[in-house]
Amino acid sequence: MSQPDPSLSIANPEPKDTDALQKLGLALAGLGTLVLFLSWGNLPIPHTLGLILAIGGILGGISLYSYRFYMKQPPGIKNNGVWFKSLINRGVLGWIVGVILTGFYVLLYWYPEMIGFKPEGNEGLVAMFDPLSQFFKSTSASQWFVYGTLYTLAIVSLGVKFLFKYRHSTYQIKRTLSVMAAQLLMAYLIPEILAGLNYNDVTTQEGEYLGYYNTDLKNTWPLDYDFFYDWQLDAMQEEAYQPMGVLFLIIGIAMFLLVTPILTYYVGKRWYCSWVCGCGGLAETAGDPFRHLSSKKLSAWKLERWLIHGVMVFVFIMTAATVYGYFWNTGEVFGLNIYSTFQQPYGFLIGATFSGVIGVGFYPMLGNRVWCRFGCPMAGYMGIIQRFKSRFRITTNGGQCISCGNCSTYCEQGIDVRWYAQRGQNIVRASCVGCGVCSSVCPRGVLNLENGPEDKRYDMPPIIIGNDSIQIDV
Amino acid sequence: MRLTYFLNFEQNKSIRTNMQHIVIIGNGIAGITTARHIRKNGSDDAITVISAETDYFFSRTALMYIYMGHMKYDNIKPYEDWFWTKNKIDLKRAFVEKVDVRHKKLLLHGGEQLAYDQLVLATGSKPNKLGWPGQNLKAVQGLYSYQDLESMEHYSKDLKKAVIVGGGLIGIEMAEMFLSRNIPVTFLIREDSFWSNVLPQEESKMISRHMHEHHIDLRTSTELKEIVGDANGRVRAVITTEGDEIPCEFVGLTVGVSPNIAFIKDSEIETNRGILVDPYLATNIEGVYAAGDCAEFRQPNGERKPIEQVWYTGRMMGEALGRTLAGKKTAYRPGHWFNSAKFLDIEYQTYGWVFPDPKEHEADFYWEHKSGKVSLRLRWDKNTEKLTGVNNFGMRLRHHAFDKWLKDGRTVSYVLAHFRDALFDPEFFKRHEQAIVDQFNLENNTHIQLKKKSWQRILALVS
Numbered sequence: 015m016s017q018p019d020p021s022l023s024i025a026n027p028e029p030k031d032t033d034a035l036q037k038l039g040l041a042l043a044g045l046g047t048l049v050l051f052l053s054w055g056n057l058p059i060p061h062t063l064g065l066i067l068a069i070g071g072i073l074g075g076i077s078l079y080s081y082r083f084y085m086k087q088p089p090g091i092k093n094n095g096v097w098f099k100s101l102i103n104r105g106v107l108g109w110i111v112g113v114i115l116t117g118f119y120v121l122l123y124w125y126p127e128m129i130g131f132k133p134e135g136n137e138g139l140v141a142m143f144d145p146l147s148q149f150f151k152s153t154s155a156s157q158w159f160v161y162g163t164l165y166t167l168a169i170v171s172l173g174v175k176f177l178f179k180y181r182h183s184t185y186q187i188k189r190t191l192s193v194m195a196a197q198l199l200m201a202y203l204i205p206e207i208l209a210g211l212n213y214n215d216v217t218t219q220e221g222e223y224l225g226y227y228n229t230d231l232k233n234t235w236p237l238d239y240d241f242f243y244d245w246q247l248d249a250m251q252e253e254a255y256q257p258m259g260v261l262f263l264i265i266g267i268a269m270f271l272l273v274t275p276i277l278t279y280y281v282g283k284r285w286y287c288s289w290v291c292g293c294g295g296l297a298e299t300a301g302d303p304f305r306h307l308s309s310k311k312l313s314a315w316k317l318e319r320w321l322i323h324g325v326m327v328f329v330f331i332m333t334a335a336t337v338y339g340y341f342w343n344t345g346e347v348f349g350l351n352i353y354s355t356f357q358q359p360y361g362f363l364i365g366a367t368f369s370g371v372i373g374v375g376f377y378p379m380l381g382n383r384v385w386c387r388f389g390c391p392m393a394g395y396m397g398i399i400q401r402f403k404s405r406f407r408i409t410t411n412g413g414q415c416i417s418c419g420n421c422s423t424y425c426e427q428g429i430d431v432r433w434y435a436q437r438g439q440n441i442v443r444a445s446c447v448g449c450g451v452c453s454s455v456c457p458r459g460v461l462n463l464e465n466g467p468e469d470k471r472y473d474m475p476p477i478i479i480g481n482d483s484i485q486i487d488v
Numbered sequence: 489m490r491l492t493y494f495l496n497f498e499q500n501k502s503i504r505t506n507m508q509h510i511v512i513i514g515n516g517i518a519g520i521t522t523a524r525h526i527r528k529n530g531s532d533d534a535i536t537v538i539s540a541e542t543d544y545f546f547s548r549t550a551l552m553y554i555y556m557g558h559m560k561y562d563n564i565k566p567y568e569d570w571f572w573t574k575n576k577i578d579l580k581r582a583f584v585e586k587v588d589v590r591h592k593k594l595l596l597h598g599g600e601q602l603a604y605d606q607l608v609l610a611t612g613s614k615p616n617k618l619g620w621p622g623q624n625l626k627a628v629q630g631l632y633s634y635q636d637l638e639s640m641e642h643y644s645k646d647l648k649k650a651v652i653v654g655g656g657l658i659g660i661e662m663a664e665m666f667l668s669r670n671i672p673v674t675f676l677i678r679e680d681s682f683w684s685n686v687l688p689q690e691e692s693k694m695i696s697r698h699m700h701e702h703h704i705d706l707r708t709s710t711e712l713k714e715i716v717g718d719a720n721g722r723v724r725a726v727i728t729t730e731g732d733e734i735p736c737e738f739v740g741l742t743v744g745v746s747p748n749i750a751f752i753k754d755s756e757i758e759t760n761r762g763i764l765v766d767p768y769l770a771t772n773i774e775g776v777y778a779a780g781d782c783a784e785f786r787q788p789n790g791e792r793k794p795i796e797q798v799w800y801t802g803r804m805m806g807e808a809l810g811r812t813l814a815g816k817k818t819a820y821r822p823g824h825w826f827n828s829a830k831f832l833d834i835e836y837q838t839y840g841w842v843f844p845d846p847k848e849h850e851a852d853f854y855w856e857h858k859s860g861k862v863s864l865r866l867r868w869d870k871n872t873e874k875l876t877g878v879n880n881f882g883m884r885l886r887h888h889a890f891d892k893w894l895k896d897g898r899t900v901s902y903v904l905a906h907f908r909d910a911l912f913d914p915e916f917f918k919r920h921e922q923a924i925v926d927q928f929n930l931e932n933n934t935h936i937q938l939k940k941k942s943w944q945r946i947l948a949l950v951s
Contacts, residue, residue, distance in 0.1 A: 088701050090833030094668040095557035184916040411912055412887025414828050416799050417566040418550035423559050432566055453914050457830035459837055459884035462912050466943045479891050482823040483808035
């Protein structure tokens, strides 16, 4: 038994002392992060060395720290002190991180030159990623390449942490390995390799740019709202990109038309939101410590339904106008300019501001699933299927609920799971992303994610079982 | 249209004149469930719930999680604050000093009086103090109320060691709480292993081992003799019956709870250890009822104790009493026993009766995974082969399955053959049913074959 933390009270009571290996891990991760900031400030660090220090330090440091931290304790739920910590309880640290993240997104979307992106030759942070970009596709890095690399790094390194934290739950382990692999392969390596093989993003020797299309298989319309934009459709049909271009066009259409409804019918929207999706991947790994910050109020649920379905209708109208404009080549629909009326506002308000700046930047304020809960049109679309035509539900285990509230507290989607569990009712909610944490944190074995017959999915017993006082009239 | 309006208006008026004032003392699970079920069953009576503890209903079983930082007070309130106004349930923060059953009124602290037509006593329990020297020193307490939690938080500052006396559910919860703050715990229990007056030996040993894994200093067969104070009247050590002196700045007394009924002792309401009630939860006084921890049944229900101090039983009494007070007279008839707990990282559920030792007519089967953290025990009647109870640790089982199987009088072979229907572990978890059935077949010379999980059968269990 280690000695008690002298600063007990509300400060920061870590369950165990930080040992030498943990300190080494923290130092490595800190060094990696420091290198990123220093390169941003144009400190002359050799690019390749800087990259190795940054990526290696963050990945290695976080893995080492979390390995030591969690493996020293018996497997089980690790929520001690969650509400005492400044970073994840809207304290000073939380606000600092929130401002930094938000600021980073603002620069990334609207002022990429401020992080060093210069078409005539990168500087600073973006320049440090040039060697990696050169390695994949023989071009210098863009701000999006930097973002993609850091995003993947966050999911993989904090995914490793999540794996140690939830090592007692096979469901959490498999789900996390899946989001990590989906991000690393589908969103990062495969697109970069395809570009390297000249199947995408090619500028010919004559200096003609052949166009760019989305090669992240899992980034499905309507989350990928520009799938039907003319530049994207043109690039997918570009001769030099075949057969990949058309293959991605066909797969992209099949994804939202067939794969999504079929899989959502069988297993719920979780197959996407918490097993595959990149936004979900970040939320479940880097965002996991912030999951309790989501609002569980009924009023938040009401707002959620208006917002998410509003965005969904917006994307449907925008896409319909886009497709109309593409085939009839008008540029206008009902006299409205398609770009300035539909595409531009959607891209600015939803694509950048909502999903990026607010969606991730506000993790420390509003929780890790703000975008997924209030904005994502893909989640809205699957939510409707999940709610009305699916085999998925969270089963409540009879009368075992003690109303403790762990399930609701740790629901990142702000579902008041307890409301259902304490009346013995199954949980069928459009917004549930199937992360399974309610089931994990339940101390009495009450909740279970299941796929079963649609019949009786909404089972609402007239009484909670275990009490024969009340006879049911059948 | 207009005529109907008037008719309804008249009806409402006539209901109003008959409207009663139901007062419930105690806003715990029993009192609140009673209030909710009065409304659910369509009664329009005025309802007032009085509590001296908190403004709003909270989950008492979740108090530990506030201390551990898993939740805040707001998180353990099962209903948002608007819920009570919406359901016209008045919440009153007050301390009831006396009940005057002759004039049907309550005397509140501060002199206020409150009249009632029907009264529900749902005042819960108080931690036991068994008369140890020094038991009233500062930082010597149980854990039951919100105030107990506040006090625990208060005394946790500068706390270097805590001693917990009494090896039950609250004791191990308290130990887990201190461990979450890195405060070493010494745990004194009278029995030779943890909770062995309720759990069979193997399960009790399993939890004892798990406590050691968490660095709890468990002292078995050890009792408290005396608590020693310092100059400021705060505990500084305990002395065991063996004469050991253990320095500590906090003593948790978790040797059970007793009905919290001191305030009615000199009323005409009949009491024993608890408030004596009939199957309708009615006391000897017309219009006065009791429910939850503080009620004592004149005739115990089957194997159940006359005083049931469990969350679930408090809720079930509330469900029955709420109906009665809404005009649908309903006796409290609990179904098959069930319970659950979590010992540090090991979850526990039980359905039916599993006593520490099998009764004479009972046969017993125990399986334990080699990890020493997952187990299953079955008990059944030797003559009829019918299942009588199950204990599962580190493994989740479906309440509906066991409730129905116990009701239908299923045999142990039936239960094992259909065991997959009852599994409630999350997807992809390692399944143990084959190992369990193999061991059972070997020990009992049977040839039980596991059936595939059937949703059809599972759904039939629910209805």
